[in-house]
Amino acid sequence: MKVLVIGATGYIGSAVAAAFTRAGHEVAALSRRTGEEHGRWVVEGDLEDPASLVAAARGFDRVVHAGPPLGERADLAAVDALVDAGSPLLYTTGAAVLGGGLADEDSAPDPHPLVAWRGEAERRVLAAGGQVVRPGLVYGEGGGLVAGLLAAKAAERGVGVYIGEPGVRLPVVHVADLAALYLLVATHAAPGTVWHGMSETVRLDEVAAALGGGRAVSWPLAEARAELGGIADLFTLDQDISSDRTRNVLGWSPARPSLLAHLRDGG
Template sequence: MNVLVIGATGFIGSSVAAALVGAGHEVSTLQRPDGRATGYRPVPGDLTDPASLGQAATGFDRVVHAGPPLGEELDLAGVDALVAAAGDRLVHTTGAAVLGSGSKDEDSAPDPHPVVAWRAELERRVRTAGGRVVRPGMAYGDGGGSVPALLAAKAAERGTGVYIGEPGVRWPVVHVADLAALYVAVVEHAEPGTVWHGMSETVRLDDVARALGGGTATSWPLEEATAEMGPIAGLYTLDQDISSDRTRRLLNWTPKHTSITAYLNSQVGHA
């Protein structure tokens, strides 16, 4: 297929673009006039200019949005432009936080954390148009991932692993290579109007912190974290156990990396 990837300079998007090429697809990437080249055929456009997204998305077999969230106004205007141009050819990324806390699966209704409240409406608009939604867990691997990087920086600063709030908070996680393979499967096989979960395991964030801290970890009180990070700190206290069983079964998706703590321990040991 001829696929446009939005967000191809980012951690997830770059892996998705490479995986699509590896699967035999022709990839073009959205590129701002002053943006960094990706090595793929550039298509002019800018996430902060929704009209440009609609122009860029015209004429592709699939349009994969793996770019970062920019806030309610821009994200909803952007998805409206993409839906108008691509309709059921759109594959859009949201995230696990759209489901809220507790045990959830692909059939669970969105109950988003307030920090990402608009993503439920974004998903609705994509699916109503026949598009596909991918909800990744926390992505890690290949030396990237914003959450592991933040926690690693805090571990280096304090000399011990750091997690926010109370111990025992669980998050769904996924290695970026496995996530990229899921996007390929969604592009190739997913039915219109569907939602898919990119989670390889559920892990305690304090265990992630211990792996980054060489075996020890301490709490960073939510109030202090919020003062430094803003409201997004509340996401780190969102306890989730999210299933990807249906995704694995229907798309024959089998993650190869199933232990983030083993991965982090190997990285810390290597460093």
């Protein structure tokens, strides 16, 4: 396939682009300039310029949107433009689109206010025959919020920290396992379907203890909000989200170490 990856230089997008390339597909990256970057063909376009997205996405067998969220106006306009381009769209949202509690691939979106528009983004993609991937908290390869926020905060304080109350659960996934899922969705999944990229559910106080040498303390939500903004709330949702259908239908089988094993091994 000819595949356009939006966000190909980002954390998730770079892993996705590499997975498609290894599988023999011709991968291009969206960029504000044309030419070649990092040995990859580049197509000119800007996520905040819908007309450029229509032109950039036309003619591809698949468009994978793994770019950063930019807010309601820009994100919904980008979805509409990519749908108008006519190439099948594989769109990334995330676990936060489901709110707290138990959920699976059939659960209706109940987004946290921080990402309130993402349920509508999913609806528009699915109505056009596109596909949606909802990743959990992504870790591995030195990136993501585990390394960039939680580990950094533990190093700063000399003790692991979790936000709010103990016992809060979140779904997580290794970035390489997640990239493998995108490939499966693009090559085997039916149009108009939702898939979950969540390999396990972890307790954030246990993650904090692993990062803090066995010690963990609560970071009060009000203090975390003052430093991090609204993203702090996402660490208090308490989610237990199933990926059973994704595993059973697509044969997705995450193979990387669990998050706690990854951290014990110095990841």
